[in-house]
Amino acid sequence: MKLQLALDLVSIPEGIALVREVQEYIDIVEIGTPVIIDEGLHAVRAMKAAFPSLKVLADLKVMDAGGYEVMRAAEAGADVVTVLGVAEDATIRGAVREAHDRGREILVDMIGVKDLATRAQQVDDMGVDYICVHTGYDLQAEGRRPFDDLRLLKQVVRKAKIAVAGGIKLDNMKEILSARPDVVIVGGGITNAENKLETARRMKELVQQP
Amino acid sequence: MKLQLALDLVSIPEGIALVREVQEYIDIVEIGTPVIIDEGLHAVRAMKAAFPSLKVLADLKVMDAGGYEVMRAAEAGADVVTVLGVAEDATIRGAVREAHDRGREILVDMIGVKDLATRAQQVDDMGVDYICVHTGYDLQAEGRRPFDDLRLLKQVVRKAKIAVAGGIKLDNMKEILSARPDVVIVGGGITNAENKLETARRMKELVQQP
Numbered sequence: 542m543k544l545q546l547a548l549d550l551v552s553i554p555e556g557i558a559l560v561r562e563v564q565e566y567i568d569i570v571e572i573g574t575p576v577i578i579d580e581g582l583h584a585v586r587a588m589k590a591a592f593p594s595l596k597v598l599a600d601l602k603v604m605d606a607g608g609y610e611v612m613r614a615a616e617a618g619a620d621v622v623t624v625l626g627v628a629e630d631a632t633i634r635g636a637v638r639e640a641h642d643r644g645r646e647i648l649v650d651m652i653g654v655k656d657l658a659t660r661a662q663q664v665d666d667m668g669v670d671y672i673c674v675h676t677g678y679d680l681q682a683e684g685r686r687p688f689d690d691l692r693l694l695k696q697v698v699r700k701a702k703i704a705v706a707g708g709i710k711l712d713n714m715k716e717i718l719s720a721r722p723d724v725v726i727v728g729g730g731i732t733n734a735e736n737k738l739e740t741a742r743r744m745k746e747l748v749q750q751p
Numbered sequence: 752m753k754l755q756l757a758l759d760l761v762s763i764p765e766g767i768a769l770v771r772e773v774q775e776y777i778d779i780v781e782i783g784t785p786v787i788i789d790e791g792l793h794a795v796r797a798m799k800a801a802f803p804s805l806k807v808l809a810d811l812k813v814m815d816a817g818g819y820e821v822m823r824a825a826e827a828g829a830d831v832v833t834v835l836g837v838a839e840d841a842t843i844r845g846a847v848r849e850a851h852d853r854g855r856e857i858l859v860d861m862i863g864v865k866d867l868a869t870r871a872q873q874v875d876d877m878g879v880d881y882i883c884v885h886t887g888y889d890l891q892a893e894g895r896r897p898f899d900d901l902r903l904l905k906q907v908v909r910k911a912k913i914a915v916a917g918g919i920k921l922d923n924m925k926e927i928l929s930a931r932p933d934v935v936i937v938g939g940g941i942t943n944a945e946n947k948l949e950t951a952r953r954m955k956e957l958v959q960q961p
């Protein structure tokens with residue numbers, strides 16, 4: 542299992558400082574959608590320049606022009622680019638083709654997908670690298686969590702790796718890990734922790750347990 | 752009817768030069784998603800600084816954190832912000848609340864929505880300002896156009912204004928206008944035209960015909 546740190550509510554310098562603090566415990570750093578909206582791919586470029594060997598995910602949530610957007614993100618240094626599961630098949634296929642031509646990966650974010658089992662099988666057949674169950678901010682505010690969706694995905698996905706995001710913290714991480722996802726995505730669970738380094742260390746420890 | 756110019760494949764200086772050329776004929780300028788992905792809200796800020804009295808739409812295609820993203824876009828000067836029709840109701844409602852608190856507007860982009868009639872009625876009831884039928888790049892490449900969806904929307908939407916986007920050019924504009932949308936969104940139809948000024952002038956003329 543891998544640990545992904547999502548940076549959502551930080552400036553570029555704050556994000557770089559945060560990664561510098563916890564980098565030994567994280568496998569992938571995510572430039573979150575709010576940062577992309579604020580700063581564009583400049584944020585990806587800056588993070589990759591600061592940490593050339595760190596795997597960087599650009600959370601573009603691509604909905605159209607799949608090939609083009611993945612090309613732009615790859616040029617900026619992104620190793621993984623996100624595409625929405627609610628996007629048209631043509632968009633997801635175009636994104637996968639462009640990413641794989643460039644030796645990059647696609648994560649499909651299932652946020653907003655109504656029939657999760659059916660759509661997960663479809664995008665799995667399109668050759669995407671990761672499928673992510675994701676309870677967004679607006680549903681977290683209503684008390685929703687991604688646990689049940691994660692279990693469902695584990696049953697139906699055969700090829701892609703499985704990622705999970707949405708309100709994951711140290712105190713609910715064991716429940717998440719019991720479903721054996723491939724990637725656990727943590728944002729505020731680290732960035733809002735009083736002791737970020739110690740929190741990241743303990744999360745990494747949990748993620749690495751067999 | 753209003754004419755909206757979508758800037759998708761330009762740098763910030765190119766976009767500003769383009770608007771300078773055709774501004775007398777356009778009602779709204781759209782900072783397209785590819786520009787947002789490249790440059791972030793800096794592009795909105797720069798356009799608003801260059802043309803303070805021009806209505807600027809930020810095509811964020813918000814999928815989560817509706818209130819927060821609209822706040823950021825409004826702070827950057829956006830008059831209209833786009834939210835995806837496939838987003839959760841909580842996201843759309845949060846976006847509408849934040850926009851209206853700030854005297855801004857929400858356009859819901861129906862790209863990727865499967866049951867267009869049902870969802871259009873739902874988002875109409877949420878008090879959104881515009882509902883947009885949109886054939887994206889990846890479906891345009893398969894020969895699809897938004898004409899039929901526009902007619903359907905005209906039948907079911909009661910309160911919101913109706914916008915249409917996707918491959919609209921001078922030679923197919925009359926067909927679009929016959930369905931009486933409130934906003935016609937043109938990108939490449941102007942930006943790729945040999946004579947951009949004359950094309951924009953003729954489009955504005957068509958849009959203004961009673």
